[in-house]
Amino acid sequence: xxxxxxxxxxxxxxxxxxxxxxxxxxxxxxxxxxxxxxxxxxxxxxxxxxxxxxxxxxxxxxxxxxxxxxxxxxxxxxxxxxxxxxxxxxxxxxxxxxxxxxxxxxxxxxxxxxxxxxxxxxxxxxxxxxxxxxxxxxxxxxxxxxxxxxxxxxxxxxxxxxxxxxxxxxxxxxxxxxxxxxxxxxxxxxxxxxxxxxxxxxxxxxxxxxxxxxxxxxxxxxxxxxxxxxxxxxxxxxxxxx
Amino acid sequence: xxxxxxxxxxxxxxxxxxxxxxxxxxxxxxxxxxxxxxxxxxxxxxxxxxxxxxxxxxxxxxxxxxxxxxxxxxxxxxxxxxxxxxxxxxxxxxxxxxxxxxxxxxxxxxxxxxxxxxxxxxxxxxxxxxxxxxxxxxxxxxxxxxxxxxxxxxxxxxxxxxxxxxxxxxxxxxxxxxxxxxxxxxxxxxxxxxxxxxxxxxxxxxxxxxxxxxxxxxxxxxxxxxxxxxxxxxxxxxxxxxxxxxxxxxxxxxxxxxxxxxxxxxxxxxxxxxxxxxxxxxxxxxxxxxxxxxxxxxxxxxxxxxxxxxxxx
Numbered sequence: 001x002x003x004x005x006x007x008x009x010x011x012x013x014x015x016x017x018x019x020x021x022x023x024x025x026x027x028x029x030x031x032x033x034x035x036x037x038x039x040x041x042x043x044x045x046x047x048x049x050x051x052x053x054x055x056x057x058x059x060x061x062x063x064x065x066x067x068x069x070x071x072x073x074x075x076x077x078x079x080x081x082x083x084x085x086x087x088x089x090x091x092x093x094x095x096x097x098x099x100x101x102x103x104x105x106x107x108x109x110x111x112x113x114x115x116x117x118x119x120x121x122x123x124x125x126x127x128x129x130x131x132x133x134x135x136x137x138x139x140x141x142x143x144x145x146x147x148x149x150x151x152x153x154x155x156x157x158x159x160x161x162x163x164x165x166x167x168x169x170x171x172x173x174x175x176x177x178x179x180x181x182x183x184x185x186x187x188x189x190x191x192x193x194x195x196x197x198x199x200x201x202x203x204x205x206x207x208x209x210x211x212x213x214x215x216x217x218x219x220x221x222x223x224x225x226x227x228x229x230x231x232x233x234x235x236x237x238x239x240x241x242x
Numbered sequence: 243x244x245x246x247x248x249x250x251x252x253x254x255x256x257x258x259x260x261x262x263x264x265x266x267x268x269x270x271x272x273x274x275x276x277x278x279x280x281x282x283x284x285x286x287x288x289x290x291x292x293x294x295x296x297x298x299x300x301x302x303x304x305x306x307x308x309x310x311x312x313x314x315x316x317x318x319x320x321x322x323x324x325x326x327x328x329x330x331x332x333x334x335x336x337x338x339x340x341x342x343x344x345x346x347x348x349x350x351x352x353x354x355x356x357x358x359x360x361x362x363x364x365x366x367x368x369x370x371x372x373x374x375x376x377x378x379x380x381x382x383x384x385x386x387x388x389x390x391x392x393x394x395x396x397x398x399x400x401x402x403x404x405x406x407x408x409x410x411x412x413x414x415x416x417x418x419x420x421x422x423x424x425x426x427x428x429x430x431x432x433x434x435x436x437x438x439x440x441x442x443x444x445x446x447x448x449x450x451x452x453x454x455x456x457x458x459x460x461x462x463x464x465x466x467x468x469x470x471x472x473x474x475x476x477x478x479x480x481x482x483x484x485x486x487x488x489x490x491x492x493x494x495x496x497x498x499x500x501x502x503x504x505x506x507x508x509x510x511x512x513x514x515x516x517x518x519x520x521x522x523x524x525x526x527x528x529x530x531x532x533x534x535x536x537x538x539x540x541x542x543x544x545x546x547x548x549x550x551x552x553x554x555x
Contacts, residue, residue: 049454072458079456091448103455105251108243150455 001027001189002048002158007057007067009043009213017043017052019213025191025206027157030184032200033193035210041193044210045160048191049081050074062157079103082151082188086163088143090135090150096122097131100150107154121149125179141172148179158189165194177203248464255465256472259441266437267473273433274477274521275484277426282485282517284419287504289513292412294503295405302377302401304370304386312366312394320394321368327385329376334369338362365396377402427524434473434528438466442533467529474525478518485509 002025009017018040025031033041046052047059050066059067066077090099097118104114115131122128125145135143144164151159161180165173177199184190194200200207201221209217243251260267306324308317317335324333336344341364346353356363376382382402390398442449452462485508492505509517 075453075456075458077456078454083454089447089451089454091451094448099451102452102457106243106452106455106457106461108247150451154456 001025001029001062002191003060004047005058005060007047007054007059009040009047009052010055016213018047018054018210020057021210021213021215022057023208023215023218025189028184028187028189030181030190030192030205032203032205032207033191033210034195034197034200034207035216036195039210040213041195041210042162043213045083045162045191045193048158049078049083049160079107079154080156080158082148082154082156082159084144084147084151084159084161084164086166088135088140088147088167090143090146092135094134095131096127096133096135096138096146099135099146100153102150103154117153118149121153122146124152125149139172140168141175144168144172144176145179148176148183152183152188156188158191159183161190161192163194164192165196165199173199243461248461251461252464252468256468259445259465259469260472263437263441263444266440267469270430270434270437270473270525271477271480273426273430274474274524275480277423277430278478278481278517278521279484280426281419281423282481282509284415284422285513285517286485286489286509288412288415288419289509290504290506291408291415293507295408295412298401299377299405300374302405304372304398304400306368306370306389306395307397307399308366308368309394309396310361310365316394317366317368320392324368324370327370327372329373329379331371331373333371336367336369338364338366341365341367427520430474430477430521431524431528431531434470434525435532437473438470438529439532441469442466463533466533467526470525470527470529470532471522472525474521474523474528475518476521477525478521481521482509482514482517 004021004023007021008019011017021040021044033044035041043052047054048061048066050069054067057067058065061077062080064077069077097115100118100121101114104117109117119128119131122131125148127142127145127149130138130142130146135146138146144167148159148164159180164180165176168176173196180190180192181203204221207217207219207221208215306320321333321335324330339362342356342362345356345364372382382400386398386400389395449462489505489508492501496505508514
């Protein structure tokens with residue numbers, strides 16, 4: 001699904017973002033991307049959704065070489081990739097519905113269907129009841145869930161999460177983590193960039209470690225998160241839980 | 243998304259932008275209004291003056307003043323010569339009595355100037371009417387010069403000189419219209435461009451999100467282009483509306499000859515629509531010029547990520 005071949009990204013100032021990285025991520029996989037600040041995590045994600053172009057090497061997404069994708073084709077690729085950021089990137093003057101429904105609006109759906117789709121997606125993240133609220137009226141965890149709903153609204157094959165729990169306290173981080181794991185269980189490939197080693201250790205799965213732009217480590221880690229979850233009786237954060 | 247849906251979306255967003263930033267939008271619209279209004283004034287005056295000159299030129303005559311002692315046969319020969327001339331329409335002999343009557347009618351306050359002369363002070367003349375084409379013929383001057391050599395001719399007078407001078411004034415006015423209009427329109431384009439750039443800057447967070455979720459450049463830029471176009475069209479319409487109002491008032495209220503000449507006819511429909519379209523075009527060009535790739539680009543697109551830290555790496 002996602003393949004990188006000898007990918008290097010050097011920024012105009014000369015800084016090295018990524019250095020000769022080669023790897024494959026299978027469809028439906030959950031991958032943690034870790035490393036210190038500046039190790040290249042954000043660059044890695046940006047290269048996949050074509051915010052950046054590699055200086056060298058090739059990137060294949062669903063068999064399509066996106067490293068040389070013409071500018072006018074990039075929007076169509078992005079419609080198949082959901083992206084979530086640490087700072088949520090919600091528009092404060094827009095309601096939750098308007099924040100979530102950007103893509104349906106771009107695709108030309110009428111308002112009724114936009115609302116229906118937004119409601120369904122917000123229900124998946126447990127926020128359908130806040131559809132008319134403004135971001136400022138939501139907690140950090142709720143804002144991140146709105147951002148995740150925005151990323152999920154077109155049922156993307158890939159979800160890229162760039163430090164999605166970085167601005168949240170441990171309890172809310174747990175909530176978002178559970179949500180992303182749930183999304184992965186439904187078949188979406190999730191790449192979760194974080195420098196939170198504790199979180200990675202608890203969840204397990206495949207972990208890619210970047211150091212100074214190079215892929216320093218690529219291993220499967222066993223985790224205790226699922227067994228702990230099974231012990232819990234509380235449901236995952238869905239609308240039913242609210 | 244179909245083109246109709248896209249246009250509906252662009253219109254809604256453009257109108258919202260105009261309403262949200264109504265103060266700066268109003269500034270842009272007024273700049274366009276002033277520039278097109280002044281251009282319209284120059285066009286209106288020059289068109290009306292040009293029409294008056296054309297009318298005068300069509301009615302202009304060549305007047306051949308005859309020597310007081312000229313014999314009837316010589317005058318008849320001259321008349322025959324005139325009838326054979328290219329572009330001839332008609333010729334009339336104005337005798338001294340008719341000449342005096344005309345003078346007294348045209349200048350009643352100066353009628354007494356003609357009193358006390360031993361003989362009639364005004365000479366006989368032949369009034370020659372020529373076709374418009376002939377009047378505009380550059381060879382006419384040479385032919386008139388040859389007439390002046392005729393022994394029965396005292397003087398030949400035609401209106402071409404002062405009509406040519408008036409036409410030069412019209413040309414200058416039209417040149418001024420182009421120059422002033424051009425400068426003001428460039429200013430208006432710059433204003434619209436700045437307003438659109440400011441709007442795009444204010445909404446760049448939203449633009450970044452739209453780009454992130456897969457909006458095309460057409461979808462992102464469309465509302466801004468339409469906003470510029472609307473500002474130009476509204477400004478152009480206001481300019482024509484103001485010009486028409488002032489024209490109507492001037493025409494109905496003023497009795498002066500100058501006003502009746504300069505404000506006899508309003509701009510044609512095509513000229514009026516052309517000015518409005520020019521406003522729209524200026525707005526669109528201003529919007530296109532303001533929205534370079536860099537203006538809409540997220541601020542750190544070509545820089546290292548926000549968490550970049552040399553020490554950490």
